[in-house]
Amino acid sequence: MHLADIQSARRAVRFDRNRLTIEDIVAIAQGQASAELSPDPDFRAAIARGADFLDRLLREDGNVYGVTTGYGDSCTVTIPPDLVAELPHHLYTYHGCGAGRYFDPAETRAILAARLASLAKGYSGVSVELLLQITRLLDAGLLPLIPAEGSVGASGDLTPLSYLAAVLCGEREVWRNGQIVDAAIALREAGITPLKLRPKEGLAIMNGTAVMTALACLAYDRAEYLVRLATRITALASYALDGNAHHFDEVLFSVKPHAGMQGVAAMLRTDLPTTVWERNGKRLQDRYSIRCAPHVIGVLADALPFFRANIENELNSANDNPLIDGDNERVLHGGHFYGGHIAFAMDGMKNAVANIADLLDRQMALLVDARYNNGLPANLSGSTGPRAAINHGLKALQISASAWTAEALKLTMPASVFSRSTECHNQDKVSMGTIAARDCLRVLELTEQVVAALLVTVRQGAWLRARVTPELALQPHLVQMVEALGIAPIEEDRRLDGEIRALVGKIRGKAWELYAQG
Template sequence: MNQQVNVVKVDGDQLRIEDVVSIARNATHIQLTEEALNRVRASRAMVEKMVSQQEVVYGITTGFGKFSDVMIHDEDVSKLQENLIMSHACGMGDPYAVEVVRAMMALRINALAKGYSGIREETLLQLVELCNRGVHPIIPQQGSLGASGDLAPLAHMVLVMLGKGEALVNGKRLSGKEALSKVGLSPIRLEAKEGLALINGTQAMTAQLCLALYDSRVLLESAELIAAMTIEALRGIPKAFDPQLHLVRPHPGQQESAKRLLQHLSGSKRTTAQGELRVQDPYSLRCLPQVHGATRDTLEYVWTTVTRECNSVTDNPILFTETGDVISGGNFHGQPMAFAADFLAIAIAELANISERRTERLVNPQLSGLPGFLTENGGLHSGFMITQYVAASIVSENKVLCHPASVDSIPSSANQEDHVSMGTTSARKLRTIVSNVTKVLAIEYLAAAQAIDFGSGDLGTGTARAYEQLRRVIPRLHEDREMHPDLVKAEELIQQGTLAFVTE
């Protein structure tokens, strides 16, 4: 019995970030629409006409970059494309994770499906089949300047289509030729324009942004629920989340975060009124809507920007079949993605900054009114003392990583390409920051649950379920034990989206 496979129909115009994530992580297949294939065929016919008429067109009958003024003879047009791939496949460093590679492939397929790049139908279908049959090229992470596209990473992707390079198939590292043979495919030969069409684009940086964005949205929702648990543990004041307050400073993200915090705390007997214990909470509790809301608004901006890029033509030159124009420009320049990645890095790192401050309030008896470091027998036991150290070290690491890569540029190609985006570096750093934020939130999650165990009274609608989910896999800390396994389990709960959807 054949197992049913999920399919995303790709037409070049409607690919969502959720689709990219599904292809990257769930082995969802790609199916090109007939409309997209018709556009691809029309674009290819335009390339073949230009070659037959010996027109001077960048990257088709000329060299690349500084060699754009060098004419290529007819008999060498195909060899030019193969040489392009081999020479540009010079990345360094550890390979990208399979999920990033699959996202890159999906995004490049969608860009080519728009029909502005002149690739042959059979070449595009080869890339589709690689993705669908689980052939994942080994792509080194270092080497892209993020302008002229992600040339080196995408060249490594294309090598496997030619039977060169290396790929993972079912977790086994094989030569490109062996990988193709393993799944019943044969190497292809690139024709005019095709090598350039395959590697001129922002897909390495955009792939990482798609995954980081999706994970960041999960982190934001998780952070608010964990923060609500901390509010209860510290007997905080939810009046600070009153809609009246946020209507007079009407940032959408702030209003939404305040609304969600009240939902999570609905029915709680652990919170207090203004003046009952204190008049005001510290900023890390009271200003949650303002801080998280700013992150929420940033997420929305970046989500819109990246979705737009997912469905953009980032090739050069671009072929317009309706007018017959071939225009050399700079749509491959990664500046929009570079800014988006750096902006999101700052916004998502702030979730960890404020989380670590809440963890400090939970473990510090001078601030919490709870047993020191949340242990019943302090002195003999250290409890959560060092978990706060860990959170502090991670947020400090993030502060270094948040330095924007997009403010840097360095000339290349003999100064022909004299301004670059460094967007791929921005995206790589962003993924590390997202992982770090998850760890810091996991620490607060554990500490908040432990602190709740020292109190009494009903928890809120959302916080009760979050607490119960944690306690199903991690028991209360009565005496010192290895904390690392507990932290990893809490981290996995967050990564799985368990908390993000607990109140849906």
């Protein structure tokens, strides 16, 4: 199938003044959807009114921050009329000081989509042509090469978004088919004419929360799947440990009315029916990492609606400064670039996610320890006979999982409390939302590695439990899940890094259908 055929087969996400969802941004980020600027004449006229009002204000010698003045603390500096047109170029040029890794293509597509969403609200004083130029970059697969570090999250994501502004004008570099290419060459070869930014357009592109919001959308998508996958792992761990399914009893959970926690317990009941699992001689109460798993996973499950509301409200906001009310011909100076809601959501999410990593790490510690795993071999080694002496099972994998967990827990310090006064004390209280979002994605990455280790572990534990306690029945859909992992039982020691990486890829691709979503 040709590229044009693939593009035409994708659904289109329409950008106008209507509300977008996290799923819309994720679909664009993953290449499953295209970005389409609404062709509606009324919508486009509303966008144009803001830009036209600004033009008229300039002709009438109006004083507009960031248009006829310098930026930030330099707002007291008046720009000579003959230099006003050059100001946007200087803005994105001097902000070209980012560092660190580059955002990957999926993250970058999400950033472009999030910025387009805000500008399409019609309060930024930009032209329709600017919005179309962003869609052209996405359609052509020309993605600005954006360094991840350098934003304090207010006055917006200035430094990273300067790379978008520059590329729109044919400067700096882009990703193209996985290669780094000079933007001027890439635009020319794609038949895209570089923009000459209008007076406020540089500020409108850069002075907003698009980077942190885009990353938050991606983080939410991964965290939502983590809830279900950690629940399934807990079910398999309980089976492998010959645990007590009655810990997830419906009446028991009815008296602690946290809906997300109750939902986790309900999912566990579909995997662990008590009629199959009741046997004499069981330990009366399982250890906390099994018995209290709904309470740990449920914190994230219950927080997800709050996170969604805050992320989607930010996504659907006009968040630069000043805002331009073209209908009423007003210039509104404020601080909507402040990313506090995203910062708080990301700090909260990384805490809840890291606690799930810790939960699973504790489950693994039980599973590999012959003192606590109810009759399974030490380190879940599958080797028997004389060769058992030289085989070590999952001993090293448990060490690695513990290291990943420790790093995830270390990153839970909230970024939002580390506000710094910057830019001559003009930006004297900042959100740190982008740092919080990057931290959250790193915590998710580490937790997904722990999840991969646990998938290997529960697969091995389930195989050994069937061998040690053959009368225990595993639900058919759990058998299917184990088989779908694509991991052979470990009888002789083998390297596992390739399998771990493959599992992490499957986790991020949501390879397994997990429970019905209501």
